[in-house]
Amino acid sequence: MYIKRKISKSLMTFKSLRFGTTCRENKSYRYSATVGVGGNVGDVKRRLDRLFVYFKRDTRVELVSTSLILKNPPFGFKNQDDFFNSIIVLKTNMQPNIFLDYLMRVEKRFARKRSFANAPRTLDLDIIFFDNRVIDLEKLQIPHPEWSKRDSVLIPLMDINK
Numbered sequence: 001m002y003i004k005r006k007i008s009k010s011l012m013t014f015k016s017l018r019f020g021t022t023c024r025e026n027k028s029y030r031y032s033a034t035v036g037v038g039g040n041v042g043d044v045k046r047r048l049d050r051l052f053v054y055f056k057r058d059t060r061v062e063l064v065s066t067s068l069i070l071k072n073p074p075f076g077f078k079n080q081d082d083f084f085n086s087i088i089v090l091k092t093n094m095q096p097n098i099f100l101d102y103l104m105r106v107e108k109r110f111a112r113k114r115s116f117a118n119a120p121r122t123l124d125l126d127i128i129f130f131d132n133r134v135i136d137l138e139k140l141q142i143p144h145p146e147w148s149k150r151d152s153v154l155i156p157l158m159d160i161n162k
Contacts, residue, residue, distance in 0.1 A: 002045065002069075009042035011151065012071040013159075014097065016046065018052040019086055020068040020159060024107060029062050029091030034160075036126040036144065036153050045069065045084060047110060047123060049061040054109075055090065062091040067156035075150070080120045087128070087160050096130045100140050103127065128153060 002014040039047060048069065055063045067087040074080050092099055103125040110123040128144045133144040147153045 007155075010073050013155070013156070014069040014071065016045075016069075018049055019066045022065040022122075023056075023063050028113065030093050030100075031091065031095075031131050032064070032093060032129075033090045033092060033127060033131075034120070034129040034157075035088045035090060035103065036085065036124070036128050037088050037154075038083050038124045038152060039122050040074065040081045040083040040119050041122045044122075048086060049111065051106075051123065052088075054055070054106070055088065060092060064089040064091055065160055067160040069153060070155050072152050072155075073074065083152060084120060085156060087153070087156040089160065096127070096133065096135055096142060097137075099130070128157075 002016045005013045005015075007013060037048060037051065038044075038097055052063070052066065055061055065088075069084050069086045071082050071084050094102060106126055107123050112121055112123050126144050127140070127142055128147050130142045133142055146155070147157075
């Protein structure tokens with residue numbers, strides 16, 4: 001069950017038992033990663049619930065907290081359904097490049113297909129922050145270069161940092 005709240009004409013938030021919550025933190029993981037989560041194909045809220053369970057069961061990561069879910073219009077390619085976005089904070093011992101590869105495998109497991117930039121997708125996982133690191137490689141930029149320009153990141157981040 002979700003608690004719905006409209007925050008503007010085009011933005012709505014959803015809170016549930018799994019999203020908008022903090023989990024107990026185990027100190028055995030070295031790095032903290034803030035991950036943007038989103039999708040707009042199929043039953044995205046159900047998929048996000050399954051992702052929550054997947055991360056809880058995976059010993060390579062520890063789920064620390066989740067933000068509420070934000071329903072927001074697409075950007076870039078606009079002729080598609082609205083997106084559902086959230087922020088998940090994970091702890092891990094993986095280095096950033098290995099962690100990125102891990103997230104891409106998780107996307108694939110949840111049926112992500114890459115067709116073109118900003119295309120509709122079942123699941124999108126973006127590293128927003130990784131500890132306090134700054135990385136500028138062709139394959140990986142941390143912090144995420146567009147994070148401060150997107151409501152889909154800013155609103156969930158405000159919820160997680162309240």
